[in-house]
Amino acid sequence: MQFKNIIGHENVKNRLIKSVNEGRISHAQLFLGPEGCGNLPMAIAYAQYISCQNKTTVDSCGECSSCVKYEKLIHPDLHFAFPVATSAGVKEKPVSVNYISQWREANMEQPYLSLTSWQAKIETGNKQLLISKNESESILKILSLKTYESEYKVMIIWHPERFNIASGNKLLKIIEEPPSKTLFILVAHDSEQIISTILSRTQLVKVGQIQVEDLQKELTKKYGIEPSIAHKIALQSDGNFINAQKLIEHSELDEEFHELFKTWMRSTFKANVPELIIWSEEIAKTSFGREKQKQFLKYGLHLFRESLIKNYGNSEMERVADNGVKFLTNFAPYIHGANCIEIIELFDNAFYHIERNANPKILFLDLSLKLTKLLRVEAPAEAE
Numbered sequence: 062m063q064f065k066n067i068i069g070h071e072n073v074k075n076r077l078i079k080s081v082n083e084g085r086i087s088h089a090q091l092f093l094g095p096e097g098c099g100n101l102p103m104a105i106a107y108a109q110y111i112s113c114q115n116k117t118t119v120d121s122c123g124e125c126s127s128c129v130k131y132e133k134l135i136h137p138d139l140h141f142a143f144p145v146a147t148s149a150g151v152k153e154k155p156v157s158v159n160y161i162s163q164w165r166e167a168n169m170e171q172p173y174l175s176l177t178s179w180q181a182k183i184e185t186g187n188k189q190l191l192i193s194k195n196e197s198e199s200i201l202k203i204l205s206l207k208t209y210e211s212e213y214k215v216m217i218i219w220h221p222e223r224f225n226i227a228s229g230n231k232l233l234k235i236i237e238e239p240p241s242k243t244l245f246i247l248v249a250h251d252s253e254q255i256i257s258t259i260l261s262r263t264q265l266v267k268v269g270q271i272q273v274e275d276l277q278k279e280l281t282k283k284y285g286i287e288p289s290i291a292h293k294i295a296l297q298s299d300g301n302f303i304n305a306q307k308l309i310e311h312s313e314l315d316e317e318f319h320e321l322f323k324t325w326m327r328s329t330f331k332a333n334v335p336e337l338i339i340w341s342e343e344i345a346k347t348s349f350g351r352e353k354q355k356q357f358l359k360y361g362l363h364l365f366r367e368s369l370i371k372n373y374g375n376s377e378m379e380r381v382a383d384n385g386v387k388f389l390t391n392f393a394p395y396i397h398g399a400n401c402i403e404i405i406e407l408f409d410n411a412f413y414h415i416e417r418n419a420n421p422k423i424l425f426l427d428l429s430l431k432l433t434k435l436l437r438v439e440a441p442a443e444a445e
């Protein structure tokens with residue numbers, strides 16, 4: 062990981078680089094910042110910079126033998142400790158080294174790793190991820206070995222919030238007085254959850270949220286999004302790159318669902334059965350998938366509810382994407398007190414049966430035909 066691949070935080074990068082070049086590398090540091098801010102890649106970039114054989118005043122070279130190993134997270138002097146639990150593959154006393162290949166993979170796929178996606182990656186179910194006493198012992202053992210290739214041995218501890226008193230206490234001495242040329246980097250989101258004895262032994266490097274302009278630039282560059290939309294997403298995502306990515310994926314899906322829904326409703330209003338059959342075949346395709354079918358039903362429900370809200374009061378429609386507003390203005394009058402309950406039940410039912418492996422082609426056609434009837438029900442007088 063090079064500094065140039067981390068979004069924003071130029072001040073932090075400059076300060077870190079300067080400290081290395083002035084020989085001020087403190088042996089225990091806490092890279093603190095909220096989820097999705099990039100404090101983990103920042104810690105890795107910092108360690109890579111220290112170890113690089115050909116560094117410049119702005120970044121590591123990315124090409125020397127140290128950098129090549131760092132890019133794959135396989136440098137023999139780079140170590141990680143992170144929260145784990147037992148899983149199908151690791152039945153007892155789980156420690157980070159058991160999961161190192163998943164860790165590398167997860168970081169390659171998403172350097173802005175979240176604890177939630179890490180948990181999914183190692184398939185530990187709902188078990189609480191922890192840094193245990195066994196982990197602390199493993200850290201001590203690793204750090205007692207001599208360095209292989211670099212001047213420094215680096216131990217990056219991700220989510221030190223997950224130490225308990227016993228596991229944390231085992232490391233106090235070594236964090237306070239590490240063997241020479243040993244560097245601890247703790248990467249955390251919430252300093253209040255770190256046991257105080259560890260916290261007080263570290264020097265703070267505050268990473269913080271990604272600035273809106275920096276995030277906007279990255280989204281425009283990486284996803285080719287219009288600057289104005291990128292700006293909106295950057296604002297909504299609280300300086301969290303993971304949130305921003307989710308928002309983008311969501312809006313793309315919204316677009317697809319919106320088109321699909323529009324076509325569907327048009328055929329339904331016309332009661333055009335041949336069109337509805339084609340439409341049902343389309344959505345029943347296996348390439349569409351059951352999960353997506355479920356999401357689409359949720360999307361439909363959401364639009365029906367918004368239509369009701371529009372008809373009976375709040376006309377702001379803040380919760381609908383831009384493309385949906387015009388459509389809803391025309392569509393909403395058809396959803397009212399005389400049919401809404403049945404429509405919602407219909408969708409809830411469809412959702413229930415999709416989850417239980419009903420044939421989607423029959424299910425969506427049946428749903429369409431029932432809707433054809435329900436949308437023709439006249440609105441009660443008071444809603445006119």
Ligand SMILES: [Zn+2]
Nearest residue numbers: 113122125128
């Ligand atoms: Zn290098």
